[in-house]
Structures are given as structure tokens and as C-alpha cells.
Amino acid sequence: MTGQNELKQDNHLERGLSLTQATAINMIDMVGIGPFVTIPLIVSAFQGPMSILAWLLGALLAYMDGMVWAEMGAKWPQAGGSYVFLQKLFGKGGKLMAFLFIWQTIIQAPLVAASGAIGFSQYLTYLIPLDTMQQKMVSGGLVILLVVLLYRNIQSIGKLSIVLSVITIGTILWLVVAGLPKFSAAQAFDWHSSASSSISPLFFTVLAQASLKSVYSYLGYYNVCHLGAEIKDPERNIPRSIFISITGIAILYLSMQTVLLGVLPWQQIAGSEFIISTYFEHIYNHTAGQIATVLVLCIAIASLFSVLLGYSRVPYAAAQNGDFFEIFGRVHSKHKFPHVSLLAIGGLAFIFSLLFKMKEVITAIITMRILIQFVSQAVGVIAWHINKPAEHRPFKMPLFPIPAIISIIIWLFILVLSDILFIAIALGIIVTGIILYFIKQAYTK
Numbered sequence: 001m002t003g004q005n006e007l008k009q010d011n012h013l014e015r016g017l018s019l020t021q022a023t024a025i026n027m028i029d030m031v032g033i034g035p036f037v038t039i040p041l042i043v044s045a046f047q048g049p050m051s052i053l054a055w056l057l058g059a060l061l062a063y064m065d066g067m068v069w070a071e072m073g074a075k076w077p078q079a080g081g082s083y084v085f086l087q088k089l090f091g092k093g094g095k096l097m098a099f100l101f102i103w104q105t106i107i108q109a110p111l112v113a114a115s116g117a118i119g120f121s122q123y124l125t126y127l128i129p130l131d132t133m134q135q136k137m138v139s140g141g142l143v144i145l146l147v148v149l150l151y152r153n154i155q156s157i158g159k160l161s162i163v164l165s166v167i168t169i170g171t172i173l174w175l176v177v178a179g180l181p182k183f184s185a186a187q188a189f190d191w192h193s194s195a196s197s198s199i200s201p202l203f204f205t206v207l208a209q210a211s212l213k214s215v216y217s218y219l220g221y222y223n224v225c226h227l228g229a230e231i232k233d234p235e236r237n238i239p240r241s242i243f244i245s246i247t248g249i250a251i252l253y254l255s256m257q258t259v260l261l262g263v264l265p266w267q268q269i270a271g272s273e274f275i276i277s278t279y280f281e282h283i284y285n286h287t288a289g290q291i292a293t294v295l296v297l298c299i300a301i302a303s304l305f306s307v308l309l310g311y312s313r314v315p316y317a318a319a320q321n322g323d324f325f326e327i328f329g330r331v332h333s334k335h336k337f338p339h340v341s342l343l344a345i346g347g348l349a350f351i352f353s354l355l356f357k358m359k360e361v362i363t364a365i366i367t368m369r370i371l372i373q374f375v376s377q378a379v380g381v382i383a384w385h386i387n388k389p390a391e392h393r394p395f396k397m398p399l400f401p402i403p404a405i406i407s408i409i410i411w412l413f414i415l416v417l418s419d420i421l422f423i424a425i426a427l428g429i430i431v432t433g434i435i436l437y438f439i440k441q442a443y444t445k
Helices: 019-031 034-046 049-075 082-089 091-124 132-149 154-182 201-218 234-263 266-270 275-283 286-311 313-320 339-355 358-387 402-416 420-444
Strands: none
Touching: 019 034, 019 154, 019 201, 019 234, 019 286, 034 049, 034 091, 034 201, 034 234, 034 266, 034 275, 034 286, 034 358, 049 082, 049 201, 049 234, 049 358, 049 402, 082 091, 082 313, 082 358, 091 132, 091 286, 091 313, 091 339, 091 358, 091 420, 132 286, 132 339, 154 234, 154 275, 154 286, 201 234, 201 358, 201 402, 234 266, 234 275, 275 286, 286 313, 286 339, 313 339, 358 402, 358 420, 402 420
């Protein structure tokens, strides 16, 4: 198979997800434990209310990159997301790009799931004292529980996702409304109090590193593309679900960060390991803090649910087209979902949840994906427009190619100003993948 050939259709998967269900899956993937863990890190980086800039830049990137995903998802609504898109966009070089993406996904998808499980176990210590080993046991056990929950048909998953999304949105709305009586606009918008308020090289470094963490909290707006073969009326519903979820989550994040800064001193936010629990304890009492913690834990479970659901379709799609081990292409005989792929991703997530720390995982997740997935797709979409201007596009990004160019610039800005160790790891994964690809090609011949 070449990159120009048509990929096989996903005949074994059922288009059972509505627009509401697809949007719910996206939104619970985007929230998760992310903002509740990264808010203190972002505020600490800016040392003040100017930290809101990181959330604004993250929202801008999500919208610009979301337009790239919306074009591809509407045009090629198949299982696998980027695996499909990179083959379609890069012609003869598509096989290499797709292989690199699969190679990267085998590492980063379990890392994404592991990060949620690690964050869950950390937040749980607000309710139950746990030592390091016990936290690892909790994070690993949570991954196993989620795999069990996903062992069912797509209609059941769609209905469950709506319930989980209601809990997610309701918790953040409660946070925003609860803080309004004690909100101080002067405190929330006192940008000059931020240590990094002056425009300088240090300011841009802080902005890039803080934005990396805010972007981690926005990731997931494209999850619907991984499930393309299971979305009803995908040409319309995939773009809609992407932009509805980005808009809703951006409003919630910006409101949440602003209210927190207007109620609590930034120093207290930056130094808190359980910022949401601390916030509700400050507004009400310790019991309210405990209730809020339980809701945060439910949100973390919801996100992990969505993450494992989406990424399990990537190795499946590759196996269906002969680009990965055949066993990953197997579909459950009764419930019609790629159960081998789900078990593999879940198994690695279990191992990673026992090995790594939260901060390390967040940085690795973002840096290793920027070049092969996000930047390559944006470049590919621009080239696709130039080379095939008359080709039918169910969704065409407004003001082409400006959104794609802005997306590329922001992604590279975040990558270049990241920690050099993680840049080296990202490049090392790419180089290793290229070597493995040519070894595979030689072995096949």
C-alpha cells in the first residue's frame, strides 16, 4: 500500500455516536485532571495574574489547530485520526509519516493515560493519606478499571460519556459561581504584580513553558477524529464537535482561572497541591473541599475514559491496513470494538503510571508530538490546498492558510523554548522511528 492509495474502510465499526455524544467525549478528554494540576504550575511560572496569558494562547492554538483537524476529519472520517491524515496528505512519503506517528503513539498515548491516573492518585491524597507506593497502586488500578469500563459497545459508551461530561461541566460552573461573591477584580487583573510582566526574553520563555502546560489541558479537541469511523454524519458532526468543545472548554478554563485569581492570592494558588480542594475549603468549609475533590476525581476518570477510547483506535486502523501487527486489527465479536488495541494501550498505560512523575509526563507528552503530528499536519493541509485546490472539502477553514500558519508558529514557539532534554527526547524518538521504518521496509522486501 502506498500513501496515495485509498485506505481500507472500517467495515467492522459502527457509526453510533451522535453530535452530542461526540462533543461530550471531546470535552471530557480535554478537561480531565489537567487544569486542576497545571493551574498552580502556570501561576507559579508567571508569579501572578498574568498567567491568564498562557490560557489565552492555549485557546488560540486550539482554535487554529482545530481548523486543521476539522478539515481532515470531515474529509477522511475513519478510525485512526492522524494515522489516516498523514498518509493522505503526504503521498509517497505518507507511509513513513504514518509509521512515525504510530511509533510515537505507542509511547505517548499510554503516557497521556498515565498522566491522568497519576494526577488522580495525587488528588486522592487530599481525602486519604497515601505514601508513594500506595499512590502507584491507585494509579495502576484506575487504568485497569477504565479498560474494564470500555469493554462494551459504542452506544453504551456514548451514553456514559454524556453523564461524565455533565459532571465535568457542572463542577467547573460550581467553582465559578461559588467564587463570585468574594471575587476581587483588582486582584484578578493586577498584571503588574506578576514578576514576569515586562516584555523580555525571560517573558517569552515563561510564556512558552507555561503555555505548554495550558496546551496539555486543552488537548483532546481532536479526539473525535480518532473515532471518525464511529461518528454519525461525520462530514458535519466532526467539525461541529471540535469547535463546540473548544469554545465551551475555553470559556470554562478562562472563567475558572480568573475567579481563582480573584478569590485567592496568587502565592497560595502557586503553592497548592490541591488547588480546587483548597479553593472550596476557603469559600465554604473542609467538607465542601472534600466534595469538590470527589468531583475532580470523577472528572479525571471521565478524561481517562475518553483518552483510552480514542487512542485504542489508532493501532487498530494501522493493523487494518497492514501497517502494524495484524493482531491489533481484531474486533470484539459481540461488542464490535478493537479490544486487542485497547488492551495493549491500557497495559502500557498501567506500566507508565507506575514509573513516572506528573511534571515529566506533561512535558514529554507535548514535545514529542509537536513535529510529527501537529506541525506536519498543518504543513500537509497547506500543501493539499495548493496542490489540489479543486478537491472537495466538506469543511474548509476560514481565511486559509492563516489559521494553519498561526498554528505552526505557536507550536514551534512552545517547542523551541522547552527544556532542552525533552527536545532531545522528541528528536530521538523521530530518529529512532525513521531507523525502525527502514529496517521494517528492508525486512519486508
